[in-house]
Amino acid sequence: MVHRLKGGCHCGAIGVELLLPRPPEEEIVGACQCSFCRKHNARTVSDAGAKARLVVREPAQLQCYDFGLSASEVVLCRRCGVYLAMLMREDGAAWTTINVDALDERARFTRPAEPRDFSGEALAGRRARRKARWTPTELVGWPEEGGSLSPESTRAAAPATPAR
Numbered sequence: 001m002v003h004r005l006k007g008g009c010h011c012g013a014i015g016v017e018l019l020l021p022r023p024p025e026e027e028i029v030g031a032c033q034c035s036f037c038r039k040h041n042a043r044t045v046s047d048a049g050a051k052a053r054l055v056v057r058e059p060a061q062l063q064c065y066d067f068g069l070s071a072s073e074v075v076l077c078r079r080c081g082v083y084l085a086m087l088m089r090e091d092g093a094a095w096t097t098i099n100v101d102a103l104d105e106r107a108r109f110t111r112p113a114e115p116r117d118f119s120g121e122a123l124a125g126r127r128a129r130r131k132a133r134w135t136p137t138e139l140v141g142w143p144e145e146g147g148s149l150s151p152e153s154t155r156a157a158a159p160a161t162p163a164r
């Protein structure tokens with residue numbers, strides 16, 4: 001049975017849908033020890049048997065932030081500041097770990113969060129692990145959808161383009 005969960009940022013600009021193969025109560029919850037997730041005390045779920053959608057209703061509010069090895073980016077709402085997911089993209093496909101607390105039914109994730117520290121991992125191994133363990137994700141309404149990837153248009157660290 002598929003368990004359908006919905007959520008999103010606080011102001012509604014970016015929505016999240018997660019189809020889990022098992023009840024949230026049985027999902028393993030991770031506490032990523034990366035420097036970003038620590039600052040949010042984030043709990044995340046990544047299940048390769050799940051499916052996720054990140055639905056951008058207001059593209060101007062989409063904020064992607066990357067750091068470290070840039071193997072992935074953090075997806076945030078520019079207006080309300082909510083941290084939605086870690087995202088990795090490759091060859092037109094996408095994988096995420098979803099921030100459990102951005103989901104409406106966050107209270108159903110009752111397993112204690114397991115600390116995960118991948119800081120010693122090389123970039124190649126990191127991408128392979130994520131493809132095997134993260135959740136395949138459909139990006140809906142993203143500015144670069146259907147065209148060539150131009151993440152710079154939404155990336156905070158890129159040189160400023162005056163019109164955003």
Ligand SMILES: [Zn+2]
Nearest residue numbers: 009011077080
């Ligand atoms: Zn928002």
